[in-house]
Amino acid sequence: METIKAYGAQSATADLDQLSIDRRDVLATDVKIDILYCGVCHSDIHTARSEWGPAKYPVVPGHEIIGRVTATGESVTKFKEGDLVGVGCMVDSCQTCDSCKEGLEQYCENGATFTYGSEDKHIGGHTFGGYSEGVVVDEKFVLSVPENLDTEKVAPLLCAGITTWSPLRHWNVKKGDKVGVIGLGGLGHMGIKFAHAMGCHVVMITRSPGKADDAAALGADEVLISTSEEDMQKHANSFDFLLNTIPVRHDLNPYITLMKRDTTMALVGAIEPLDSMHAGLIVSKRKNIAGSMIGGIKETQEMLDFCGEHNVVSDVEMIDMQNINDAWDRVVKADVKYRFVIDMKSLKEA
Amino acid sequence: METIKAYGAQSATADLDQLSIDRRDVLATDVKIDILYCGVCHSDIHTARSEWGPAKYPVVPGHEIIGRVTATGESVTKFKEGDLVGVGCMVDSCQTCDSCKEGLEQYCENGATFTYGSEDKHIGGHTFGGYSEGVVVDEKFVLSVPENLDTEKVAPLLCAGITTWSPLRHWNVKKGDKVGVIGLGGLGHMGIKFAHAMGCHVVMITRSPGKADDAAALGADEVLISTSEEDMQKHANSFDFLLNTIPVRHDLNPYITLMKRDTTMALVGAIEPLDSMHAGLIVSKRKNIAGSMIGGIKETQEMLDFCGEHNVVSDVEMIDMQNINDAWDRVVKADVKYRFVIDMKSLKEA
Structure with missing residues (x-):
């Protein structure tokens, strides 16, 4: 030794x-x-x-x-x-x-x-x-x-890389898919880069309008400000996949409304109790909430x-x-x- | 007319x-x-x-x-x-x-x-x-x-039939799979019958020990009393699929611990807000929480x-x-x- x-x-x-x-x-x-x-x-x-x-x-x-x-x-x-x-x-x-x-x-x-x-x-x-x-x-x-x-x-x-890569691959994200990356930190910035490199239409989903320029520079095609009713309405039921990198307790419900039928939101950030999820939101369009680790x-x-x-x-x-x-x-x-x-x-x- | x-x-x-x-x-x-x-x-x-x-x-x-x-x-x-x-x-x-x-x-x-x-x-x-x-x-x-x-x-x-049949089929439940049916009512009793007829090993999951005989008569191979620490421990990380028929707000966490890696719990009963789900439980074994309607x-x-x-x-x-x-x-x-x-x-x- x-x-x-x-x-x-x-x-x-x-x-x-x-x-x-x-x-x-x-x-x-x-x-x-x-x-x-x-x-x-x-x-x-x-x-x-x-x-x-x-x-x-x-x-x-x-x-x-x-x-x-x-x-x-x-x-x-x-x-x-x-x-x-x-x-x-x-x-x-x-x-x-x-x-x-x-x-x-x-x-x-x-x-x-x-x-x-x-x-x-x-x-x-x-x-x-x-x-x-x-x-x-x-x-x-x-x-x-x-x-x-x-x-x-x-x-x-x-x-940070493999934690975002693995769910994108596991859930078969492919060219042309509309992929939302929720949260722009160490994980989120890699999620954007990978989804962009895979040929997806990448939407950065954030509460902070100030992150729009950074998101675009990383490869996001659009930025969705999750506190804007209008933005959320416009993107309702439209995503093929959501990569949720928020590292702390939060409310999944607004993001669930963004998902198409039969799609998945993968959680890779939070490993603590979340706010109450509304079951009706996943039942009504057969949506999946999943987790993924490294x-x-x-x-x-x-x-x-x-x-x-x-x-x-x-x-x-x-x-x-x-x-x-x-x-x-x-x-x-x-x-x-x-x-x-x-x-x-x-x-x-x- | x-x-x-x-x-x-x-x-x-x-x-x-x-x-x-x-x-x-x-x-x-x-x-x-x-x-x-x-x-x-x-x-x-x-x-x-x-x-x-x-x-x-x-x-x-x-x-x-x-x-x-x-x-x-x-x-x-x-x-x-x-x-x-x-x-x-x-x-x-x-x-x-x-x-x-x-x-x-x-x-x-x-x-x-x-x-x-x-x-x-x-x-x-x-x-x-x-x-x-x-x-x-x-x-x-x-x-x-x-x-x-x-x-x-x-x-x-x-x-009641199609609401339980559809998720069993959609998530490819097959012969020999260990399937848990949570809740024994109109939906749950059909879930047991179908999973049994599909050749699964069916476990009725309930808080009520009094339901054991009924569950067996319907085709359940085992009954898991969810209030028993020992039962829950014995069945931890062992299910290939969970059909959750509980019609009201409840805590998903104990049931999530029963799931194997990469399996799904489909909610078909509740269409209201649920208790707080612990994200770590789904992240650590890439588990899926889904809904399904009719x-x-x-x-x-x-x-x-x-x-x-x-x-x-x-x-x-x-x-x-x-x-x-x-x-x-x-x-x-x-x-x-x-x-x-x-x-x-x-x-x-x-």
Whole structure:
């Protein structure tokens, strides 16, 4: 085991600070990665502050990891030293349940090993994420990253990207479909980019008229201001698919009225109780309200390949590791377009 | 126009009483039906009492109609005098929208003509339902009823039956699937019968342990008492499909925990606001909450044909027309196993 530098929280109320962690030795199927960039996800904050239940401290967050391979285990076949790779929200799963066999490791019935805060089944202890110099991950959970993209802008694809890509694919969104993306943050901005790249007619749905120009720049064909009765009426019963990225409790009913018969609204942001839903709204046109969580490894690779072909990346604001606490404050205020990415050089050279 | 006897309400607070209504003349594509039996649906009560918005009085309810053809219009090809036929919740639709073209007239985008209380587009005025001696209906909305079934027990298939059949078919419930039917009333008892006849492993889900024997008699393989922590734990994440027939506001969350990944719970009972749903429960296993309303004419005929082959009918309690007000009181108290059916002889001979 090697001791490396990382940034993490020692308690729910502590600021993130530099600390030393053990990185596991490279096992036969492992890939050792030197981290170049790591995206900042709101989940990092929820976890480190124990807002989703008591965390295991120290918490080293980060599950939007981009780096280069520096070593590989003896059985590794997919990667070699120097490869540009990514690691997302998971680093392991049982590989035997139906979900794993279908390539949906995020729904592993025995519980996936998440990139930080999960039990490390290989060496004990718990997993440490990407706010760190490096990481060692089983090759099955390592993604190949196209070299032609702006590397630092790829990091958020590993969580914000796949979380929006997976439902668009799962519900067979296709060219010409009218797709609504509700909420313009880290997830929403990727939803717009993907739906646009898939050839959809993309409508950004937001309460804030001020977001119209940004939405258009990201690829939205129209902006629907959800507080406008007239706008809502005009778009009633017209959408083929809604991607709902609102991260907090809200009222689904106005959005349900926008859906065509037999279509789906997929929730990818909120994981808390919602306001009362009116059953009549889904009964009267056989509508579906669904949830979707991240995405599997196979589809994450498909997404990265698609991004390479279509030159899709995230809009990011680069930060140094030392500025993480300020960045977190801004994430909480939704004050970022649209994702912070940590340049890990700042940690290594500290 | 012919004047015939019917039973109806003259206002939201009036008891049902005998009245005379006009039955439209037989148009070219119409079928004239002598009503033998009519089922009593809770919708009849909601409508007549203006609980779903102001009704057009007089209201003659009834949309579970069984009768014999006594005359046909000159263009009618599907039916002849003497045929045993049924009429359900709809008697017309635009026939031109996508929903109509797909055989889903219940979702007609220009508004289906419902069997009672809708505008009659042929002769003006509003439609009168099956609490009546007879009815005249366009042949496209008349169903052929297998002669081998107990005729009076067929009536509830036209609403309670198709309302549960349609979602079971739409979501591809198949032999061997573990299907949960939530709530044991008019809808729930048909859900059990259909799922059983389709070869599913049927679990009746109820808060009332007292319903176990009845559920087993209807074809349930197991009964899950939803107030039992142990039962709920045992069946967690195990259902391939849930048919939710609860007719009033309730909490979906306990039922969502019963669903496998990627499965659907279809709501067919409640058409009002529900308790707060926890988004995390549907996100974490990509679950779907959907609604479904009645069924189209094509699938209603398929259901009746299936019932003829598998000898599936409703469990009913026969009443005379004159006892309708008592019957309604009992429907409101859920005191019927499982559907009242009016023997229309009682009206004709009055």
